[in-house]
Amino acid sequence: MTDERRLLEGIGVSPRVGFGTGRWIGESRAETENPTTDEVDPAVEQSRYESAREVAHDSIDRDRKRALERIGENEASVFEAHREFLTDPQLTDAIETAIDDGEPAPRAVKSAFADPIEQFETMDGPMAERADDLRDVRDRLVRTLEGTDNVALESLPSGTVVLAERLTPSETARLDPERVAGFITQTGGRTAHTAIFARSLGIPAVVGIEAELAALDGEPLLVDGEAGTVIVNPTRQEQRMATAGVAQTVRSEPAETRDGQEIEVAANVGTLADLEPAREHGADGIGLFRSEFLFLERTDPPDEASQRTAYRQALEAFPNGRVIFRTLDVGGDKPISYLDMPAEGNPFLGERGIRRSLEQDRDLFEQQLRALCQAGGAVGDDGGTLSIMFPMITTVEECEAALSVLADVLEGLSETGTPAARPDVGVMIETPSAALLAAELADRVDFLSIGTNDLTQYVMAAARENERVAGLHDPLHPPVLRLLEGVVADAHEQNAWVGMCGEMAGEPRYTPLLVGLGFDELSMSAVSIPEVKDRVSGIDTAEAEELAEHLLECHTRGEVTAALERWSAGVQEGT
Numbered sequence: 222m223t224d225e226r227r228l229l230e231g232i233g234v235s236p237r238v239g240f241g242t243g244r245w246i247g248e249s250r251a252e253t254e255n256p257t258t259d260e261v262d263p264a265v266e267q268s269r270y271e272s273a274r275e276v277a278h279d280s281i282d283r284d285r286k287r288a289l290e291r292i293g294e295n296e297a298s299v300f301e302a303h304r305e306f307l308t309d310p311q312l313t314d315a316i317e318t319a320i321d322d323g324e325p326a327p328r329a330v331k332s333a334f335a336d337p338i339e340q341f342e343t344m345d346g347p348m349a350e351r352a353d354d355l356r357d358v359r360d361r362l363v364r365t366l367e368g369t370d371n372v373a374l375e376s377l378p379s380g381t382v383v384l385a386e387r388l389t390p391s392e393t394a395r396l397d398p399e400r401v402a403g404f405i406t407q408t409g410g411r412t413a414h415t416a417i418f419a420r421s422l423g424i425p426a427v428v429g430i431e432a433e434l435a436a437l438d439g440e441p442l443l444v445d446g447e448a449g450t451v452i453v454n455p456t457r458q459e460q461r462m463a464t465a466g467v468a469q470t471v472r473s474e475p476a477e478t479r480d481g482q483e484i485e486v487a488a489n490v491g492t493l494a495d496l497e498p499a500r501e502h503g504a505d506g507i508g509l510f511r512s513e514f515l516f517l518e519r520t521d522p523p524d525e526a527s528q529r530t531a532y533r534q535a536l537e538a539f540p541n542g543r544v545i546f547r548t549l550d551v552g553g554d555k556p557i558s559y560l561d562m563p564a565e566g567n568p569f570l571g572e573r574g575i576r577r578s579l580e581q582d583r584d585l586f587e588q589q590l591r592a593l594c595q596a597g598g599a600v601g602d603d604g605g606t607l608s609i610m611f612p613m614i615t616t617v618e619e620c621e622a623a624l625s626v627l628a629d630v631l632e633g634l635s636e637t638g639t640p641a642a643r644p645d646v647g648v649m650i651e652t653p654s655a656a657l658l659a660a661e662l663a664d665r666v667d668f669l670s671i672g673t674n675d676l677t678q679y680v681m682a683a684a685r686e687n688e689r690v691a692g693l694h695d696p697l698h699p700p701v702l703r704l705l706e707g708v709v710a711d712a713h714e715q716n717a718w719v720g721m722c723g724e725m726a727g728e729p730r731y732t733p734l735l736v737g738l739g740f741d742e743l744s745m746s747a748v749s750i751p752e753v754k755d756r757v758s759g760i761d762t763a764e765a766e767e768l769a770e771h772l773l774e775c776h777t778r779g780e781v782t783a784a785l786e787r788w789s790a791g792v793q794e795g796t
């Protein structure tokens with residue numbers, strides 16, 4: 222082992238920097254084979270399996286509760302899926318048959334999970350993450366059966382940087398952010414559950430590192446979850462900067478650039494449990510309420526009254542701000558069991574978002590719009606400004622059709638004696654087509670909000686959760702930047718305001734570029750808000766515009782990244 226400083230590159234998944242000592246916690250815990258045991262009594266193995274299942278059930282429940290308290294309702298729902306895997310009849314049958322055929326229980330579990338894991342691994346996007354969930358459940362069962370619980374993740378020594386081939390969501394939820402200085406894994410993507418947990422817990426994390434991580438056990442490591450880099454043997458100065466951490470002063474007042482330009486910094490939320498953290502981190506409002514989360518993990522859709530209550534609560538949480546509800550965005554990566562959603566060869570290019578709302582989910586769409594308008598009317602001036610946003614728009618006709626459904630809903634309300642004011646309406650710009658139609662769309666609505674997660678995947682033809690093409694799924698590629706510039710200019714020309722609610726908005730190192738491009742609003746995970754507000758206040762708009770102009774002239778992502786880094790270094794030197 223040498224003391225030489227080395228830089229490793231991966232995918233940064235949380236805007237935090239940490240410094241500590243590497244601790245290899247091993248391969249995916251149950252991937253290795255056990256030696257054969259000679260005499261196996263199926264009846265004994267069967268009862269061992271049943272009691273392991275009970276233990277696993279209880280431990281999933283504990284993890285769910287812990288995630289609910291420490292991370293959020295949305296994230297905790299992962300463990301409900303784990304509970305379903307644990308009792309899945311196909312898996313249970315396969316395990317019991319293998320035991321009847323004379324396999325010891327741990328081996329029966331491993332072999333029953335092997336095929337489904339492999340099948341999910343070969344899929345694209347979020348379905349590939351299901352493999353992680355299955356591994357998680359398998360490992361719980363195997364650990365119990367073998368009595369080999371892995372490292373006590375809850376009580377790692379302070380300053381540990383966890384090194385692993387992969388971390389499952391439940392392992393991540395067990396990490397103590399007060400003690401863990403970061404984690405580094407070989408697999409994973411920015412939008413996987415593990416990454417979302419890391420962001421919510423505020424743990425610095427880099428995934429998708431190709432190097433041999435076991436070799437970093439005991440090494441001093443700096444984890445930069447923002448830049449996606451790991452420095453082995455960092456310099457003293459780097460260590461000091463990492464230990465100093467990132468800006469965490471929460472500002473509840475709106476962020477202003479040095480020259481007095483106000484930028485709205487809002488939060489992305491999925492459930493009501495996310496509202497309080499959004500306020501605590503100083504959000505000016507909600508820039509993206511992913512309403513589909515109210516519809517997931519259920520056996521039937523929420524009724525109009527319960528939707529109204531939920532929307533009202535969100536509006537009341539931000540009485541002086543704006544709350545943008547995105548209408549149901551299902552399909553693609555968000556299947557819903559009680560909706561008729563036939564399997565599609567390429568669901569990301571299929572029936573998603575507004576396409577379904579205008580066709581097969583039309584009744585649900587109308588019901589949701591009614592609940593939203595009524596919630597807005599009920600809170601009146603005591604709540605935030607109700608805004609409604611349509612997802613996955615690709616044509617002007619879709620925008621017009623959605624607006625006309627809203628107009629009919631408002632008319633219906635007035636006829637039944639409960640009139641409601643027309644809310645502000647916007648569309649998401651997350652397809653190349655919508656970006657190129659920005660002027661026509663902005664002419665018909667009040668605002669546009671760019672979803673860079675989908676926009677980047679459609680522009681670059683690179684799935685958003687596939688780490689193998691993560692280099693392509695990067696909004697710094699020139700074609701994406703050029704579309705951003707065009708959308709902002711077209712929106713402003715039509716007197717519409719324009720925001721961004723994709724993950725790009727929550728990357729503090731991009732804040733100067735986004736201010737320079739002219740964004741009026743940036744919406745992100747709550748945890749990123751303090752630092753983005755901090756960055757905004759250090760920016761001079763004219764300088765940021767110059768930076769944006771310069772980056773727009775670059776031909777490659779490499780040039781953009783290098784120019785951005787040079788600019789940031791120059792700013793730091795100047796301060």
Ligand code: PEP
Binds near residue numbers: 511671722723
């Ligand atoms: C996006 O596509 O950037 C976006 C914000 O929507 P979602 O991540 O929910 O698809």
Ligand code: MG
Binds near residue numbers: 651672674675
């Ligand atoms: Mg999207």
